[in-house]
Amino acid sequence: MRGFKDNAASEKVNFWFDPKKRAILFQLLTFGIVGLLAYYLISNTLINLEKQKIATGFSFLQKESSFEIGESLVPYSAASSYGRALLVGALNTIKVAFIGIVITIILGTIIGVARLSTNWLLSKMAAIYIEVMQDIPILLQLFFWYAIFYETMPSPEQALNPGAGIYLSNRGVAFTILQAHPAHKYMLLAFVVGCVIVYLIRRWARKRQEKTGQIFPTFRVGIAIVFGLPFITWLAFGTPLKMDPPKFVGFNFQGGLMVSPEFIALLMGLILYTAAFVAEVVRAGIQSVSKGQKEAAMSIGLRPTLVLNLVILPQALRVIIPPLTSQMLNLTKNSSLAVAIGYPDFVSVANTTINQTGQSIEGVALIMAVYLFFSLSTSVFMNWYNKRVALVER
Amino acid sequence: MEQAVQIEVVRPPITSVGPIGWVKNNLFNGVFNSILTLVTLFFLWKVLPPFIRWAFIDSAWHTTGQACRKAAGACWSIISMNYRFILFGFYPYDLQWRPSLAMMILFGLLFYSRDRNHWKKPLAYAWIIGLFTMGLLMKGGIFGLTSVESTQWGGLPLTLLLAVFGLTAAYPLGVILALGRRSKMPGVKVLCILYIELIRGVPLISLLFMSAIIFPLFLPEGVTFNKILRAQVAIILFTAAYIAEVVRGGLQAMSRGQYEAAESLGLNYILTMRLIILPQALKIVIPPTVSILISAFKDTSLVVIIALFDLLKTTQSVLSNPEWMGFSREAYVFVAILYFLGCFSMSNYSRRLERELSRGD
Numbered sequence: 001m002r003g004f005k006d007n008a009a010s011e012k013v014n015f016w017f018d019p020k021k022r023a024i025l026f027q028l029l030t031f032g033i034v035g036l037l038a039y040y041l042i043s044n045t046l047i048n049l050e051k052q053k054i055a056t057g058f059s060f061l062q063k064e065s066s067f068e069i070g071e072s073l074v075p076y077s078a079a080s081s082y083g084r085a086l087l088v089g090a091l092n093t094i095k096v097a098f099i100g101i102v103i104t105i106i107l108g109t110i111i112g113v114a115r116l117s118t119n120w121l122l123s124k125m126a127a128i129y130i131e132v133m134q135d136i137p138i139l140l141q142l143f144f145w146y147a148i149f150y151e152t153m154p155s156p157e158q159a160l161n162p163g164a165g166i167y168l169s170n171r172g173v174a175f176t177i178l179q180a181h182p183a184h185k186y187m188l189l190a191f192v193v194g195c196v197i198v199y200l201i202r203r204w205a206r207k208r209q210e211k212t213g214q215i216f217p218t219f220r221v222g223i224a225i226v227f228g229l230p231f232i233t234w235l236a237f238g239t240p241l242k243m244d245p246p247k248f249v250g251f252n253f254q255g256g257l258m259v260s261p262e263f264i265a266l267l268m269g270l271i272l273y274t275a276a277f278v279a280e281v282v283r284a285g286i287q288s289v290s291k292g293q294k295e296a297a298m299s300i301g302l303r304p305t306l307v308l309n310l311v312i313l314p315q316a317l318r319v320i321i322p323p324l325t326s327q328m329l330n331l332t333k334n335s336s337l338a339v340a341i342g343y344p345d346f347v348s349v350a351n352t353t354i355n356q357t358g359q360s361i362e363g364v365a366l367i368m369a370v371y372l373f374f375s376l377s378t379s380v381f382m383n384w385y386n387k388r389v390a391l392v393e394r
Numbered sequence: 395m396e397q398a399v400q401i402e403v404v405r406p407p408i409t410s411v412g413p414i415g416w417v418k419n420n421l422f423n424g425v426f427n428s429i430l431t432l433v434t435l436f437f438l439w440k441v442l443p444p445f446i447r448w449a450f451i452d453s454a455w456h457t458t459g460q461a462c463r464k465a466a467g468a469c470w471s472i473i474s475m476n477y478r479f480i481l482f483g484f485y486p487y488d489l490q491w492r493p494s495l496a497m498m499i500l501f502g503l504l505f506y507s508r509d510r511n512h513w514k515k516p517l518a519y520a521w522i523i524g525l526f527t528m529g530l531l532m533k534g535g536i537f538g539l540t541s542v543e544s545t546q547w548g549g550l551p552l553t554l555l556l557a558v559f560g561l562t563a564a565y566p567l568g569v570i571l572a573l574g575r576r577s578k579m580p581g582v583k584v585l586c587i588l589y590i591e592l593i594r595g596v597p598l599i600s601l602l603f604m605s606a607i608i609f610p611l612f613l614p615e616g617v618t619f620n621k622i623l624r625a626q627v628a629i630i631l632f633t634a635a636y637i638a639e640v641v642r643g644g645l646q647a648m649s650r651g652q653y654e655a656a657e658s659l660g661l662n663y664i665l666t667m668r669l670i671i672l673p674q675a676l677k678i679v680i681p682p683t684v685s686i687l688i689s690a691f692k693d694t695s696l697v698v699i700i701a702l703f704d705l706l707k708t709t710q711s712v713l714s715n716p717e718w719m720g721f722s723r724e725a726y727v728f729v730a731i732l733y734f735l736g737c738f739s740m741s742n743y744s745r746r747l748e749r750e751l752s753r754g755d
Binding site for chain 1: 420423427431435579585592594595597598599607608610611612613614615688692693695696706720723726727729730736738741
């Protein structure tokens with residue numbers, strides 16, 4: 001044995017037979033190739049940019065944008081800077097993605113549960129919905145909804161009025177909303193305070209239950225606080241109830257809340273498409289909890305709501321959350337297709353910016369950076385949440 | 395002693411077997427379900443008959459656009475009068491047999507590849523020859539075929555081309571990336587992780603923009619690629635990242651014993667991967683790979699945004715013709731049916747394959 005070792009040590013091993021040295025060599029080679037490729041592309045790009053006299057750098061962000069944006073959550077005009085325009089685009093993306101995600105989860109859950117229903121008709125309808133929606137490209141669906149809105153809706157003069165205060169036309173949907181009042185700010189504040197109080201109560205109630213076994217009706221009290229506090233605030237301000245109905249002035253509606261057809265088509269397309277995928281995720285999650293779990297929970301005397309809350313949901317959510325996260329990210333990424341139907345999301349604004357300034361590299365880099373930021377922040381949050389619900393093994 | 399015992403066969407009541415029993419068990423078990431059934435039926439009754447009336451009874455099938463506007467129902471004439479343009483785009487009219495033949499070859503190959511018993515070496519050669527023939531048929535230029543510039547390619551052949559060539563090229567790249575991500579060499583691993591996560595974090599459209607606007611800047615002056623090839627590269631780079639993740643799943647499912655057994659036989663890394671690990675890992679991930687194929691097929695529609703004339707774009711250009719303006723519903727429904735047929739057959743096939751593979755044969 002000794003002799004063998006000595007032999008191996010004394011014999012000079014060719015360095016390409018030594019795994020460690022070979023690995024270093026291989027990595028150096030890889031980096032070399034990647035580096036050379038990058039150098040080649042970058043030097044070409046720099047030469048081309050100089051020849052075409054395209055400016056580089058992000059100084060264009062401070063320049064005046066001189067284009068209008070149809071809808072915006074923050075004040076914006078053509079005199080604002082490109083940076084401001086891109087912020088408007090990013091906010092519009094967040095708006096459509098956030099509303100889309102909330103509604104998609106609700107709709108997807110309903111369809112997923114319907115798919116598992118014992119009712120044959122309902123289950124088959126859900127199955128057809130899921131199959132059809134999954135198999136048609138989202139872009140085609142967006143075009144379809146946009147075209148339907150444009151072709152079937154009347155002009156604003158002959159707007160449809162399906163319910164009190166709602167007007168449908170090819171310029172969008174106009175809703176009646178409450179007129180702005182200082183009370184709203186305080187009601188929102190009261191709502192937030194209510195949420196914090198409920199969170200504290202829940203912690204206290206859980207601790208007390210662990211100590212004494214007494215159950216505190218957290219849910220009912222919580223609902224009362226969360227909705228009661230803003231209501232009391234509203235009463236304290238003298239119940240402001242003045243409405244702001246949309247009025248037809250000139251060529252379009254003014255006042256109220258106007259939702260553009262682009263936004264509606266985009267939201268509808270995203271929701272209907274993603275809900276089909278979410279439904280499949282939810283179905284798989286529910287099916288993953290074995291029947292025995294439910295029966296065991298019932299046999300130890302838990303009430304049906306507790307069976308759902310303590311036994312079924314925690315196990316189903318563990319299966320549901322990772323694929324659900326990726327569907328939510330897909331929805332956010334698909335919202336970039338807004339550029340095809342003219343909703344001013346981030347990609348669409350960045351595209352206009354690229355066309356006006358010619359600074360395509362910076363523009364595309366910004367698009368990628370913003371979506372990477374969305375993706376990474378969502379997955380960080382979801383990983384944190386996933387860790388909380390994940391199975392803790394002893 | 396033996397006594398014939400008359401056994402009276404008690405049949406279940408008529409209400410629990412047969413069609414009545416089925417309806418009772420599946421549609422009207424319980425109050426809630428009965429209400430659901432009635433609501434669904436009411437909904438169907440409200441939606442289906444008007445739809446059938448619109449689509450089949452009041453519809454115009456082969457008329458001019460003017461005649462269509464008088465019809466109360468759907469105007470399928472937009473399809474029947476323009477189907478050549480929708481399907482083939484600006485491809486020269488007399489030469490459209492060539493893309494048709496190319497598509498026939500593709501469908502034939504796909505159909506033949508359905509059976510797993512045919513998955514042998516000759517099939518791989520058949521695919522290589524087939525893909526080459528398809529390219530030749532589209533492009534022409536030799537064997538007495540008139541050359542057709544790729545700027546004139548469009549419609550369904552372009553959609554299929556982007557999807558099939560995209561996946562064929564993305565697959566090996568994806569496998570390499572997956573192996574790189576599982577590699578023990580930190581440098582290679584970091585590069586692969588960066589690439590995969592970067593691509594998966596951004597929408598395809600940003601890559602397409604990149605291919606359309608930035609890619610020409612990357613190349614020295616005078617060297618240009620055509621738009622289709624650039625979009626194809628973007629699709630390949632995008633799909634490869636997703637394939638890499640799917641393949642990584644398969645690699646992770648391999649037990650350590652497989653690697654150790656290969657090592658103990660004295661196989662090096664390349665042989666271990668080629669002979670032991672990859673054949674097993676890739677087999678496990680066939681069903682998710684088919685789903686990637688489906689999304690790649692759907693995603694090719696995004697090239698509309700960079701103005702390539704794929705199936706969706708040719709349809710839109712028909713719709714921008716004043717004669718056919720306003721018939722978007724019919725046109726889009728037609729395109730949707732084409733996409734649905736493609737994706738549905740693939741997903742159906744993937745489910746069948748999953749069943750076969752889980753049976754272990």
